[in-house]
Amino acid sequence: MGMLKPDYYCNTVFDIPYGELWQRGIRGLIFDIDNTIAPYAENYPSPKIVALMKRIKGMGFKISLLTNNTNKRLDCFTKPLELTGRANAAKPFARGIRKLMIEQSTPTTHTAIIGDQLLSDIWAGKNARITTILVKPLSDKDFAFVRIKRMIEGRLLKRYYGNTQ
Secondary structure (H helix, E strand, O other), X not given: OHHHOOOEEXXXXXXOOHHHHHHOOOOEEEEOOEOXXXXXXXXXXXXXXXXXXXHHHHOOOEEEEEOOOOHHHHHHHHHXXXXXXXXXXXXXXXXXXXXXXXXHOOOHHHEEEEEOOHHHHHHHHHHHOOEEEEEOOXXXXXXXXXXXXXXXXXXXXXXXXXXXX
């Protein structure tokens, strides 16, 4: 199960070392939406997320969104953030990531995925052989099946990092 260990583990998307990623050659960033850049209950990006995306776009990164949620949910974020994205991604499969890398013109060695779930976002990134960045979920409100996955993920995180609280 060490194959699920993320390359980076940060509290939030605001704590990610974007400058370090740029220095490592990362040029494409793929963000999950739900509980990564916005809680499930929020239907639009916060002003802080809008500012963050503007800042990292200004650094030169190509940014896309990838979600297992619907196109309707995706549109609530891609339009105000002026980004591309893919819905119904079927993570942990890597197909959605590969399509976004083609759109971004970034190879695996220059792409990273940012998400809040080991068993979907990080696993998908590992399947695509890209850099993986795990952030803590923004909210403890999840669908029932996600709560079950979080119990498994909690055990893995404890194994990888010790106490994660």
